[in-house]
Amino acid sequence: MSLSLRHVAKTFPGGIRALLPTDLDIAEGEIVALLGPSGCGKTTLLRIIAGLETSDPGAQIRFREEDITRQPVERRKVGMVFQSYALFPNMSVRGNIGYGLKMQKLPRKQIEARVEEVIALCRLEACVDRAVTALYGGQRQRVALARAVAPRPRLLLLDEPLSALDAALRAMLRDELAALLRQFGITAIHVTHDQEEAMAIADRVAVMQEGRVVQVGTPEALYRQPQTAFVARFIGNAMPLDGRIEGALLHLPGGTLALDRPVNGAAAYVRAEDVRIAIDGPLCGRVEAVTFLGTHYRLTISGVTHSPLTCLHQSFNPPRPGETVRLTIPQDAILFLQPEETAA
Numbered sequence: 040m041s042l043s044l045r046h047v048a049k050t051f052p053g054g055i056r057a058l059l060p061t062d063l064d065i066a067e068g069e070i071v072a073l074l075g076p077s078g079c080g081k082t083t084l085l086r087i088i089a090g091l092e093t094s095d096p097g098a099q100i101r102f103r104e105e106d107i108t109r110q111p112v113e114r115r116k117v118g119m120v121f122q123s124y125a126l127f128p129n130m131s132v133r134g135n136i137g138y139g140l141k142m143q144k145l146p147r148k149q150i151e152a153r154v155e156e157v158i159a160l161c162r163l164e165a166c167v168d169r170a171v172t173a174l175y176g177g178q179r180q181r182v183a184l185a186r187a188v189a190p191r192p193r194l195l196l197l198d199e200p201l202s203a204l205d206a207a208l209r210a211m212l213r214d215e216l217a218a219l220l221r222q223f224g225i226t227a228i229h230v231t232h233d234q235e236e237a238m239a240i241a242d243r244v245a246v247m248q249e250g251r252v253v254q255v256g257t258p259e260a261l262y263r264q265p266q267t268a269f270v271a272r273f274i275g276n277a278m279p280l281d282g283r284i285e286g287a288l289l290h291l292p293g294g295t296l297a298l299d300r301p302v303n304g305a306a307a308y309v310r311a312e313d314v315r316i317a318i319d320g321p322l323c324g325r326v327e328a329v330t331f332l333g334t335h336y337r338l339t340i341s342g343v344t345h346s347p348l349t350c351l352h353q354s355f356n357p358p359r360p361g362e363t364v365r366l367t368i369p370q371d372a373i374l375f376l377q378p379e380e381t382a383a
Contacts, residue, residue, distance in 0.1 A: 041103060045062050117194045131170055216240060278310070321366075
């Protein structure tokens with residue numbers, strides 16, 4: 040493994056446990072996203088890996104075969120891209136990219152060659168001599184990335200690098216960032232609270248909740264096989280079907296669903312794309328809101344469960360608010376998980 044974390048934890052003064060004992064392995068060249076809501080410990084874990092925070096006693100951080108647990112940040116050879124980018128406003132694009140190389144006291148020709156290499160990789164040729172203050176958000180993001188990889192770090196750490204951008208630009212640069220990271224071939228850890236961003240960029244995603252990693256897997260595995268209700272809710276916004284399960288029947292306020300097998304001691308969840316309008320559907324509800332989203336409508340439906348249910352509906356003639364609709368949910372689309380109040 041390229042990076043191995045064992046028993047990494049962080050307790051701040053006053054006994055605040057920001058990170059519970061955490062184990063994680065990241066392969067050479069792999070891109071891993073740390074995904075979770077604010078305050079779950081993902082940035083704390085990233086800062087410990089970087090050497091900007093010290094872990095509680097008993098931790099071990101190894102890169103390849105080297106123990107870097109107690110190494111200072113300047114010896115860990117990591118590159119970092121921050122949310123604010125932290126670029127030098129008094130320098131040009133070229134000056135920002137070459138700054139770290141000058142600090143390494145590399146020969147001038149080597150610095151120039153390395154700077155030109157990352158400029159080409161990040162497609163910054165058109166603005167190399169501009170001040171960074173004259174760049175738009177997407178260009179600044181590429182400059183920050185170029186500056187981080189120019190010294191050829193063995194590990195790249197990204198702390199919510201797209202969160203300061205507007206929604207349209209963020210969506211465009213998300214795919215661009217994923218392509219660049221794979222082009223660099225560098226081991227990278229990307230912190231985000233945006234599930235779409237994590238799934239688009241990472242090879243694997245580590246979902247964090249209240250200071251612990253609750254599940255690690257590929258985006259597909261996390262989406263299709265969540266192990267807890269929290270993961271199902273966070274990856275794909277699964278909704279509870281809060282009814283009563285008796286054998287192979289799920290009794291809901293809006294009707295009864297037949298299940299493909301008897302289920303005991305589990306809670307049922309479903310995602311909006313699997314809730315479908317059907318003339319002879321076994322469930323009944325009332326349309327409360329209809330929102331047009333371009334490729335489809337999002338319907339908010341009450342009466343099916345104790346809380347409103349969302350349905351993604353593709354049609355030129357959606358139902359109107361106040362109408363009663365029949366619904367169906369495919370048996371294989373229902374997720375059966377440990378009830379959320381007792382989930383680990």
